[in-house]
Amino acid sequence: MPLFYRIVKHLCLLLWSAFVVMPFLWALSTSLKDANAITSGATYIPWLQFQPSSQGWRSLFTSASTGIDIVGPFANSAMVTLLASLISLTLGTLAAYGLSRFEFRLGFIKNQDITFFFISQRIMPPIVLAIPFFLMLQQLGLLDTVAGLVLVYIALLMPIAVWVMIDFFAGIPKALDEMAMIDGCTPIGAFFRVILPNSIPGLVVAGMFCIIFGWNDFFFAFTLTFTQTQLLPVAIVSLNSSVTPWWSLSAFALISISPLILIAFVVESYMSRGSLAGAIR
Amino acid sequence: MLTLNNVAVAHSKSPLIDISHKFEAGKIYTILGRTGAGKTELLRVLMGLEKLSSGQILLDGESLASRPIWARDMALVYQQFINYPHLSVLENVAFPLRRQKFSKHAARERAVHYLRLVGLDQLLGRHPSQLSGGQQQRVALARALAKNARILMLDEPLVNLDYKLREQLRDEFPRLLKETGGNSVILYTTTDPREALQMGDEVVVLHAGRIVGAGKPESLYHAPTRIEVAAVVCDPPISFVTGTVSGGQLVLAGNNPLTGVDAAQLPAPGAYTVGIRPDSIEPGGPINARVVLTEISGSETIVHLQFAFGAAIMLLKGVYRFQADEVIDVSIRVGALLMFDQAGRNIHAKKG
Numbered sequence: 001m002p003l004f005y006r007i008v009k010h011l012c013l014l015l016w017s018a019f020v021v022m023p024f025l026w027a028l029s030t031s032l033k034d035a036n037a038i039t040s041g042a043t044y045i046p047w048l049q050f051q052p053s054s055q056g057w058r059s060l061f062t063s064a065s066t067g068i069d070i071v072g073p074f075a076n077s078a079m080v081t082l083l084a085s086l087i088s089l090t091l092g093t094l095a096a097y098g099l100s101r102f103e104f105r106l107g108f109i110k111n112q113d114i115t116f117f118f119i120s121q122r123i124m125p126p127i128v129l130a131i132p133f134f135l136m137l138q139q140l141g142l143l144d145t146v147a148g149l150v151l152v153y154i155a156l157l158m159p160i161a162v163w164v165m166i167d168f169f170a171g172i173p174k175a176l177d178e179m180a181m182i183d184g185c186t187p188i189g190a191f192f193r194v195i196l197p198n199s200i201p202g203l204v205v206a207g208m209f210c211i212i213f214g215w216n217d218f219f220f221a222f223t224l225t226f227t228q229t230q231l232l233p234v235a236i237v238s239l240n241s242s243v244t245p246w247w248s249l250s251a252f253a254l255i256s257i258s259p260l261i262l263i264a265f266v267v268e269s270y271m272s273r274g275s276l277a278g279a280i281r
Numbered sequence: 282m283l284t285l286n287n288v289a290v291a292h293s294k295s296p297l298i299d300i301s302h303k304f305e306a307g308k309i310y311t312i313l314g315r316t317g318a319g320k321t322e323l324l325r326v327l328m329g330l331e332k333l334s335s336g337q338i339l340l341d342g343e344s345l346a347s348r349p350i351w352a353r354d355m356a357l358v359y360q361q362f363i364n365y366p367h368l369s370v371l372e373n374v375a376f377p378l379r380r381q382k383f384s385k386h387a388a389r390e391r392a393v394h395y396l397r398l399v400g401l402d403q404l405l406g407r408h409p410s411q412l413s414g415g416q417q418q419r420v421a422l423a424r425a426l427a428k429n430a431r432i433l434m435l436d437e438p439l440v441n442l443d444y445k446l447r448e449q450l451r452d453e454f455p456r457l458l459k460e461t462g463g464n465s466v467i468l469y470t471t472t473d474p475r476e477a478l479q480m481g482d483e484v485v486v487l488h489a490g491r492i493v494g495a496g497k498p499e500s501l502y503h504a505p506t507r508i509e510v511a512a513v514v515c516d517p518p519i520s521f522v523t524g525t526v527s528g529g530q531l532v533l534a535g536n537n538p539l540t541g542v543d544a545a546q547l548p549a550p551g552a553y554t555v556g557i558r559p560d561s562i563e564p565g566g567p568i569n570a571r572v573v574l575t576e577i578s579g580s581e582t583i584v585h586l587q588f589a590f591g592a593a594i595m596l597l598k599g600v601y602r603f604q605a606d607e608v609i610d611v612s613i614r615v616g617a618l619l620m621f622d623q624a625g626r627n628i629h630a631k632k633g
Contacts, residue, residue, distance in 0.1 A: 173361075173363075175359060175361065175363050176363060176365070178328075178330055178350075179357065179359070179363045179365075180365075181350040181351050182328055182350060182351070182353075182355060182356070182357050183351075183356075183376055183377035183380060183424070183428070184351050184377050184380030184381060185351055185380060186349075186351055189351075189380075193376075194365055194367075197367040198365075198366055198367050
């Protein structure tokens with residue numbers, strides 16, 4: 001019954017799409033409302049059900065006392081996330097390559113123990129780390145600074161990079177490294193000339209995870225900053241005062257999530273492309 | 282000249298024991314042995330991928346031990362088709378040349394030349410994943426040949442190819458290797474005795490980590506020095522039965538005397554292992570045998586027979602079909618039998 005099957009299939013897809021897309025549409029709809037439209041019952045479609053207003057969007061870019069500054073937190077978030085992701089990815093990739101290709105041994109500690117050590121950083125709840133991080137940054141004079149947040153986020157993101165890249169390197173046959181060395185590359189040359197160019201899909205995925213986790217983190221952005229270095233998630237929450245400006249909040253949320261939507265599209269195209277076909281059959 | 286002196290590798294899945302041999306430049310050495318005999322291990326030691334436990338590897342008198350992998354001036358074609366997936370066919374072949382400090386232009390020209398030799402000059406811009414298995418292996422071969430390395434190693438290069446391609450490349454390889462590898466010591470490992478005997482100027486037989494025999498293909502085939510050599514150079518496989526020499530007679534297992542044996546040719550009385558090659562059994566004759574299985578291979582027929590003294594294989598030119606359990610009359614050319622003593626040494630090699 002192919003027709004029936006197709007109908008069911010498309011219904012399911014439709015249902016899921018609605019489930020995923022609805023919150024975005026709702027936020028978009030809310031961002032176009034004013035105080036009146038918000039309090040007068042559930043309405044969804046601008047122009048038809050309510051008169052749209054651009055005040056939510058305008059308020060984000062005006063520095064007047066009534067406005068909310070989004071540019072500062074956005075720039076801070078971008079800087080912290082990108083720097084921390086880049087450093088985590090660089091260090092994490094090198095660490096993962098070392099762990100996947102060479103045998104380390106220090107007493108009873110072997111490769112898999114080192115790998116577990118990296119990944120175990122993500123096992124404990126972040127709250128456990130809050131006080132130590134706070135005290136450390138305080139000692140260093142890095143509380144409420146971009147540099148301090150970058151350091152903390154590297155500690156959070158590098159395990160992800162190591163984890164993803166170890167798995168990826170495990171899929172690249174060691175014979176490829178060996179062939180590169182037979183063909184005249186030093187081990188470092190083999191890594192940069194052969195392994196790294198073939199690892200781009202893995203690097204993209206690891207980088208994406210780093211950026212998503214870094215960009216979305218609220219906990220450390222909240223506990224380790226006061227007023228000087230506000231990141232997006234904290235800035236959004238701070239909008240929630242005695243009178244919540246739902247229109248600004250919705251617009252703010254949409255803007256802060258937009259980079260991740262772009263990243264998702266880029267990554268999707270990488271993930272669907274085959275990666276290592278042809279190295280070994 | 283590559284010289285191995287008492288080379289040993291201890292801590293390995295297939296250890297090597299006391300390997301000594303001299304390999305001359307410009308000759309093809311086929312290293313024949315079963316899976317796990319240590320063929321790949323030997324190549325890995327030469328490349329520097331495996332640590333030498335003891336012994337010496339000398340290339341033109343200079344020890345290789347202190348040289349790292351990338352400074353050994355060797356080339357390898359591996360049984361899996363290993364190419365660089367991110368590089369085009371042309372870039373793949375030029376890759377080692379660039380490491381040898383060829384200019385970009387010179388590397389390109391040389392790469393094109395070798396790709397033309399292997400018949401891939403129309404596919405320079407393709408990536409390895411866009412090629413068939415045979416084409417991928419040709420890229421790997423072109424890359425290895427273009428380097429003009431002092432040692433060229435081919436580790437079962439045809440094993441993952443289909444039958445037709447294997448035949449074709451088996452014919453092409455010796456010509457290509459001779460044309461281009463004149464200054465290289467060429468080592469070619471295989472488990473296939475046909476390949477080894479057809480391609481090798483000299484065949485080295487490896488068994489359980491030791492060299493058990495070495496020599497020109499024809500002498501190795503006709504007069505194998507040891508039982509392991511006889512076992513591995515023969516395809517379809519040689520059959521071994523126990524036999525006893527007593528009273529001027531050769532008596533095979535189960536008290537079956539073999540007639541027509543020249544008593545003067547027989548060794549001292551005692552127990553021996555008798556090797557019967559498939560081409561030394563012929564149809565028609567005084568001996569009864571029961572057909573177990575008939576295999577048709579190309580234009581030859583391989584008949585598995587059960588004799589009173591044990592199992593053996595008969596090779597016939599042409600295609601025949603026998604019923605299973607059919608009893609047929611055959612004869613054994615006693616002059617072509619191989620006899621090995623208890624230690625596995627050939628004491629009675631006769632040209633067949």
